[in-house]
Amino acid sequence: MNNLLIAGGIGVAFGCALECAGLGDPPKLARQFYLRDFTVLKVMLSAMLTAMLGAFWGGRLGMFDSAAFYVPDTYLLPQLLGGMVFGLGFVLSGLCPGTSCVALASGRIEGAATMLGLFAGVLLVGLAFPAIEAFYRSTPYGSLTLERLTGLPYGAMVALVTVVAVSVLAWIAKCEAGR
Template sequence: MTAPFYRYGLFGDDTSLVFAFVIGLGFGFFLERAGFGSATKLASQFYGRDLTVFKVMFTAIVTAMLGLFWLGWLGVLDLSRVLVLPTYFTPQLIGGLIFGVGFVSGGYCPGTCAVAAVTGKMDGWVHLAGMLAGIFIFGELFPLLANFYSSDPMGAATLDQVLHVPYGVTVFLVVVLALAGFLAAERIEKKLQAVH
C-alpha cells in the first residue's frame, strides 16, 4: 500500500470529503488548544510578549516536514504525488505583506477567526465578515489584478531546487534554523517578562 492513498485510488471523491471533515476536526482542535482562538494571544507575537504563534507554526512545519521526509525515504509515501503549489514570487511577497498588516490589525488569520467566532469571540465574527468583504473586493478587481496575479511564475519550485542543496540537507537546515529560533524565542520571552 502506497501513500498518498487518495492519489493511488484507494477511495473516491465522496469519501475524500469525510476525510476532509475529520482532518479539519483535528486542525481546529489543535488551533483552539494552542490559544489561537484569541486575538490578544495571537497579536502578542508582534509585540514580543508571547511568541506562541512562532513556536506552534514552526513546530508544526518541522513535524510535517520530517514526517514527509522519512516516509518518503522509507518508500511508504510517494513524494512525487504530493501536491506542491506553484510559486508566483512577487504577488506572493506583496500578498504576504498585506496579509501581515491585516493579521496584526484584525488579530486573526482565516482559520483562527472561524475558531474564535464559534467559541464566542464577537471580534472573530467581525473579522470573518471583513475577510469575506476583502475576498469579494479582490474578486471584483480581478480583471485589473489578473496580470500581476500571474506574474513571476516559478512552477512548483522548492527551496532545495533553488538553493541547489540536496533535499535531506535542506530539511536538516530548516530543523537547525527552527531549533535556534525556539531557543531565541524562549530567551526573548524571559527577558521581557523580567522587565515587566
C-alpha cells in the same frame, strides 16, 4: 467522499489544536508582533517541523509518494504584495484566516468580523480579477522550493531547516524560562 471525511477529521483536529494553543485569542496573537508572546511562532515552527519531518520520512519509508504532493506555484511580486496585505490584516485584527474560524467557533465576535472581512475581500478580488489578472500572473517561478532555489539536496535542506527551527524554539524556551 472518503477524502472529504478525512479532510473533515483533519480540520476538527487542527481547530482543536489551535484552540488549545490559545490561538483563538486576538490579543494573544497581536502580542506576537510586539515580541511579548511567542506562542504563534512556537506553534508555527513546531507544526512546520513536524509536517516536514513527517513528509520526508513518510516518503522515504514508502508510506506515500512524496512526488505526488502538490506544490503551489510561486508568483513572486503578487505573493509579496499579498503577504504584506495579509500581515497588515493579521496585526490589525489579531487573527489570520484559520484562527478567525477558531475564534468564531469559540464565540468571539472578532472572529465573525474578521471572517466577514475575509469573504468581502475575496469577493472584491474576484470582481476586480479581470483588471488585476496581468499582475496576478506576473513574475512566475513555477513550483519553487528551497531545494530548487539553493540547489542543495532535499535531505540537506531538511537538516538545515530542522537545525534553524530547533535552535529558535530552544532560544524562545530559554528566554521564557528567564522571565
